[in-house]
Amino acid sequence: MPTAVTCLPGFVLVSSLGWIDSYRGLIIPGLFSGFTCLLFRQYFLGFPKELEEAARVDGLGHWGAYWRVAVPNSLNLLAAIATITRISGWNPFLWPLVIGQDRSRLDGVGRAVSHMTDQTVNYHLIFMATAISILPLLLVFLFLQRRLVQGIAQTGIKG
Template identity: 80%
Template structure:
């Protein structure tokens, strides 16, 4: 297969294998994207249907009549205050993200940059926490939170999850590869470790902070088990707990479940679309390879 080069006018050969390979790549990517979008299509489709249409024997690609009233029914449901649950999830996810980034970035910077003879031992202790199953610490954490009177409060939902050993590990790996010249110049100008961190390191690490913020926000928004135990009063429910309440032993409100699901994933979609490029770049800069 030959084509004409635009500048020289001479024929230029194009390998047939590369064309076939690129076509196969595009087809595989398109199929993967289609499979990825199927769950979102089903959520939106069912959210705008009635229960008889969702559970009917005859499959319908689209609702016969779009049920926009499902949105109003969801937010006016007296059994579940979904608007309050959205607010609770927003507060928990945002504060957890800010607190986790602050604590873990300081811990990671200290382990990577501040000279201390026991730094490696502390780092290994942090790594050991990653090997402890969550189920082992769940009951002691609940007993501690309950004794402090933090049940049904934002403190009980947020504070126990502020430190993440994995996030601390990623920050340490990132700071090990951070240019030392910038910090040395700051030290020459008389800045302390604290000032160098805030005035030099953080402003030059915003891409990585955005990546970690995306991961932490999604994790905080999707948390279910801990908010289920701590948020015993309906006023303290998060979105994930509220979703579970639409499915009981007596009834299953399919249209409300799917409508609530569609609304609850919108913040995650916006956050991911806005920060996706920093998410890939940030993880690539942690030093983890292979």
């Protein structure tokens, strides 16, 4: 769903939790999406039942099998979801404008708003700040690229 559609209900929820103008209000709503739920569902539908049964035979309960067998085997999926979530949450513009009151704490919005006035727009400062802000995202992608591809590929494999 587009951010513009979920913006008002999200604002009401974040406001009722008292998270306006906080990092919690900026970060936590972005962690949950339908896409990540779909990826988790598809991965665990294709998860081998034999591994779960072997864990049960070894005396593990449902939670023990989940934490000791399923989670370690799904590290590629978790890396893929972390990378996708970080990439999609890196440059939002509307949500930080709605939630954030202090513009100096906001990444993309703070840069854009701080370099624009009624008379001028300092394009060179905006472009330089944008180029610098891409570096951490690029490094995360380069280090997790193999796990990202494996995690997405494993969610579509059945049996």
